[in-house]
Amino acid sequence: xxxxxxxxxxxxxxxxxxxxxxxxxxxxxxxxxxxxxxxxxxxxxxxxxxxxxxxxxxxxxxxxxxxxxxxxxxxxxxxxxxxxxxxxxxxxxxxxxxxxxxxxxxxxxxxxxxxxxxxxxxxxxxxxxxxxxxxxxxxxxxxxxxxxx
Numbered sequence: 001x002x003x004x005x006x007x008x009x010x011x012x013x014x015x016x017x018x019x020x021x022x023x024x025x026x027x028x029x030x031x032x033x034x035x036x037x038x039x040x041x042x043x044x045x046x047x048x049x050x051x052x053x054x055x056x057x058x059x060x061x062x063x064x065x066x067x068x069x070x071x072x073x074x075x076x077x078x079x080x081x082x083x084x085x086x087x088x089x090x091x092x093x094x095x096x097x098x099x100x101x102x103x104x105x106x107x108x109x110x111x112x113x114x115x116x117x118x119x120x121x122x123x124x125x126x127x128x129x130x131x132x133x134x135x136x137x138x139x140x141x142x143x144x145x146x147x148x149x
Contacts, residue, residue, distance in 0.1 A: 008033065010068050016041060031075045033063065043071040045078055050085045058089045 005028040016025060018039040024032040034042040041063035048055055060066065060074050078088040 004028075008068060013041070013063060013068050027068075027072070027075075029075070029079065031060075031071065033071075043074075045075055045088070047078070047082055047088070049087050050082060056087070056089055058092070 005026045008025055008027045012025065013033055016033065016035050018035060018037050020037065022034065022036050024034050024044075026032050030046045032044050032046065034044050036042070043060040043063065043066055044057050045060055046055055046057045058078075060071055060078075063071075066074075081088050081091060
């Protein structure tokens with residue numbers, strides 16, 4: 001029998017403090033706020049993949065950049081995908097790996113020059129373009145490519 005969870009309030013999320021170990025606050029239906037010992041608060045969604053018994057966890061965002069309301073909205077979108085039989089993690093990966101020209105432009109501009117305002121070590125880009133694509137390109141493309149296309 002499933003355990004009923006009382007939804008989190010905005011003040012509970014704000015007042016959550018780090019402890020000796022990492023811990024989670026549950027909002028219900030797989031949405032959790034993961035609190036690290038460092039004080040970082042991360043919104044996560046745990047679900048069973050369609051047609052499988054394997055549980056998967058995806059990160060939705062970080063608090064306070066993503067509020068409780070925003071996390072719940074994104075969570076609801078992911079639940080809708082699950083109802084349709086689509087794994088949210090797989091869809092996000094397909095979206096990142098799609099033929100979006102902005103990613104190509106971003107990566108090609110970073111390799112020779114580095115991105116404006118984002119100067120990780122040179123090894124980051126050359127050893128793992130996926131890291132560059134996931135962490136640096138979204139910020140840069142929002143700033144530089146939003147008006148194009």
